Amino acid sequence: MNDREIAETRKLLQRALATQRRAELRRDLWPAMLQRLDQQPVRVPWWDWALLAGAIALFCVFPGTIPALLYHL
């Protein structure tokens, strides 16, 4: 492959695909952005998941801790 082949391919692509340099937005996207922000799900921090996983592991290894925990709750 040489520069001539790259130039030929460039020419071919430009003949078939229009440049999007001057593409214009049809509308203001801020309302859509606000909607997206409102949809933002409540995110559980990773350490909460880690704590839950640790607690489950503890209960599996030492099931006797379950009544002790319930007693203290």
Place this chain on the structure above:
Amino acid sequence: MDLLARFAAGDLDAFESLFRQYQQEVFRWIMRIVRNTATAEDLTVEAFWRAHRAHARFDAAKGNFAGWLRRIATNVAIDHLRRSRTEVALPEDLPAIAPLPLEDQMEMRSQIHSAIGKLSPNVRSAVLLALVEEEPYEEIASALGISVNAVKVRVFRGVRILRKELSRLGAHV
């Protein structure tokens, strides 16, 4: 506190100002990669949403918001190409191919779109930005987060695949 520092601190008004200032630019950049207006609009919102989520990671002292945002927008566009790899149609690209009869023009476009569909999202974005949009290699490299040489390698690989695919489809290249 300036606008970028306020954005980095999570100020929604600052985010809105930056959104209004950069939405057109981000939209155009994404259009260059996905080449569909409705999709580019959705992805523009997605890019700003990711930027908003990552506001705390933005270094306001460096101040290159446009570059940071362009990189996010590029990732969003490439993620979209990955999700929709089977889609080949690029319906909004219809410049005149003057010397060819209409039927041949349509066939040529169809072959080119089909060949482009064979490129991986990373290679496709580099090829479209470098060869169709004629963006400088430095800008493409910055947006893709890779070196200029890596961009050249992707373009080179893309051209090789395109030529092979077009030959297979019977197009004269």
